[in-house]
Amino acid sequence: MSDDRKKSIRQGMVAGSPLILGYFPIAMAFGLLAKNTGLTIMDTSATSMLVYAGASQFMFLDLVRAGVSTGSIILATFLLNLRHMMMSASLSVNLKKDTSGFLPIIGFGITDETFSVLSFNKDKLSLAFILTVNLIAYLSWIGGTAVGYLVGEVIPKALQDSLGLGLYAMFAALLFPSFKVNKDYLKPALLGAMTYFAIFKTGLLSSGWDIIAGIVIASGLGVIVMGKEDKDE
Amino acid sequence: MSRYLPVILGMALVTYLPRLFPLMLLNKLRLRPSMMRFLQLVPYTSLSILIARGILTSDPEMLPAAVGGILAAGALAYWKGNLVLSVLSGIGVSFLLITFI
Numbered sequence: 375m376s377d378d379r380k381k382s383i384r385q386g387m388v389a390g391s392p393l394i395l396g397y398f399p400i401a402m403a404f405g406l407l408a409k410n411t412g413l414t415i416m417d418t419s420a421t422s423m424l425v426y427a428g429a430s431q432f433m434f435l436d437l438v439r440a441g442v443s444t445g446s447i448i449l450a451t452f453l454l455n456l457r458h459m460m461m462s463a464s465l466s467v468n469l470k471k472d473t474s475g476f477l478p479i480i481g482f483g484i485t486d487e488t489f490s491v492l493s494f495n496k497d498k499l500s501l502a503f504i505l506t507v508n509l510i511a512y513l514s515w516i517g518g519t520a521v522g523y524l525v526g527e528v529i530p531k532a533l534q535d536s537l538g539l540g541l542y543a544m545f546a547a548l549l550f551p552s553f554k555v556n557k558d559y560l561k562p563a564l565l566g567a568m569t570y571f572a573i574f575k576t577g578l579l580s581s582g583w584d585i586i587a588g589i590v591i592a593s594g595l596g597v598i599v600m601g602k603e604d605k606d607e
Numbered sequence: 608m609s610r611y612l613p614v615i616l617g618m619a620l621v622t623y624l625p626r627l628f629p630l631m632l633l634n635k636l637r638l639r640p641s642m643m644r645f646l647q648l649v650p651y652t653s654l655s656i657l658i659a660r661g662i663l664t665s666d667p668e669m670l671p672a673a674v675g676g677i678l679a680a681g682a683l684a685y686w687k688g689n690l691v692l693s694v695l696s697g698i699g700v701s702f703l704l705i706t707f708i
Contacts, residue, residue, distance in 0.1 A: 392690040395698070417611045424619035434618060444614045452621035457653065463629035464649040467638070481627035486657055493650035535669065536702035539676045542661040543697025546681035547690050549654045554685055562648040566655030574663050585656060592652040593645050600648070602640035 379502045386506025389495050393507070394514045396487055396544035397428075399537030401518025404431050406526030408519075411435045415523050422519040426512065427485060428541075430454045453582035460589055461489040468496040469504075476501055483508030487541070490548045562596040569595070671708050676701035 401422065408418040413435075421431055430451045437447045462484050473480060483504075488511045492499060526534075552559050570588040573579055579587055638646070658677060665673045680697030684690060 392694050395691065395694045399698075413611060414609065417609050417615065420609075420612070420615050421618075424615055425622050426619075427622050430618065430622065434614075438611075444617065447614050448617035448621055451618040452625075455622045456625055458622070459625035459629055460649055461653065462626050463633055464646040466630045466633040467643065467646055469630070477630045478627060481630050482623060484626040486653075490650065490654055532702060532705045535705055536672060536676070536698050539661075539669070539673055539701040540694055540698045542658055542673060543676045543680035543694045543701070544690075545654050545658050545661075546677040546697065547684035547693035549651070549658070550681035550685040551688060552651065559651050562651035563655040566652035567659040569652075570656040570659045571663070574660070585653075585660065588656045589649060589653045592656065593648045596648040596652060597641050597644045600644065602644050 378500075382498070382500045382502035383506050385495075385498055386503040387510065389491050389498075389503070390507040390510035392544050392547060393487055393491060393511045396541050397511060397514040398518035398521075399534075399540050400428055401515045402522030402526050402529075403534065403538050404428070404435075405519040405522025405524070407432070407435050409523050409526070411438055413438075415520070418519060418523050419516065422516050425451070426482070426515060427451075427455050427458070428515075429486075450582070453580075456582060457586050457589060458484050458486075458489070460586070461486070461493075465489065465492055465496075465499070468493075468499050470500045472501045473499070473504065476505075480504055480508070483512060485511065487511060487544065490545060494548050494552060558600065561599055562592065565595050565599070566592040568592075669705070672701040672704040675704045 404422065405418055408421070409415075413421075421434065425431055425434075433450060433454060434447060437450065442450075462481065465484070469480075480501075488508055491507055491511075492504065495503070529537075549563060553563070566588065569592040570584070573584050573588050573591075662670070662673050662677070676697040679700040680693045683696050684693035687693070
């Protein structure tokens with residue numbers, strides 16, 4: 375194995391390690407909730423292994439409990455996860471050449487969390503790096519699901535809840551340092567928060583559309599405020 | 608066959624295709640500067656939105672823990688740069704706030 379590849383894998387492991395903390399607890403919460411919703415361990419594992427999308431998996435459990443039809447569940451899932459299309463587009467421009475041919479595998483692994491890690495490492499997106507990050511994330515997710523299903527009830531509630539918040543801690547830990555690198559990035563971040571707050575307050579858009587609209591509007595405003603592509607970046 | 612298998616497979620498909628689609632297409636296209644800039648900003652806007660949404664949709668009793676954990680993790684990451692430590696600190700602060708407030 376070439377040195378470059380080894381280096382990429384090592385960097386992938388470093389970059390991906392916070393994902394374990396961000397993912398494992400949430401996956402455990404999902405496993406536990408799925409069990410309480412009456413799913414078998416096979417179904418629960420299949421959901422985490424095949425759908426592999428945190429928020430929509432929880433929504434799925436919600437909808438199952440509410441007795442919603444299969445078709446409506448699938449449609450709701452589609453809408454909620456549509457934002458990954460934009461994240462995928464955002465990443466695609468920075469993928470290194472050695473990734474071509476492996477796009478179907480890379481594409482499968484795109485989630486909010488892996489997208490966050492990958493896009494804050496956009497100078498490193500070689501095949502080895504991406505697959506390492508994706509593998510760490512994926513294993514944490516399905517591992518956590520299984521553990522949560524099997525033993526989740528024994529953890530005290532306060533700990534369960536704080537572990538669940540680890541997801542947002544991870545997002546913050548990724549976003550805040552970027553302001554140090556370049557203060558300009560505060561602008562899209564603030565635009566995002568304000569735009570979403572406004573959308574949330576109107577209450578007009580349902581889950582999925584609210585996030586997508588927020589991302590599109592805020593990023594669009596960002597282009598206006600910040601000007602076209604900065605060639606230095 | 609499990610009663611949930613069809614819906615799980617359906618969800619998997621509608622989740623996977625939008626993730627794959629842009630990678631396959633945009634790899635070949637050249638985009639204009641304003642579009643490149645738009646895509647470049649998506650990580651910052653989306654992350655901020657996901658955090659904002661997490662706070663806005665949390666239970667009122669969890670709110671201090673959510674905000675506290677986020678600020679602790681963000682601040683530590685900003686000043687120390689160690690991601691894993693930052694996330695652990697965020698979880699720790701959340702735990703303390705949940706237990707004592």
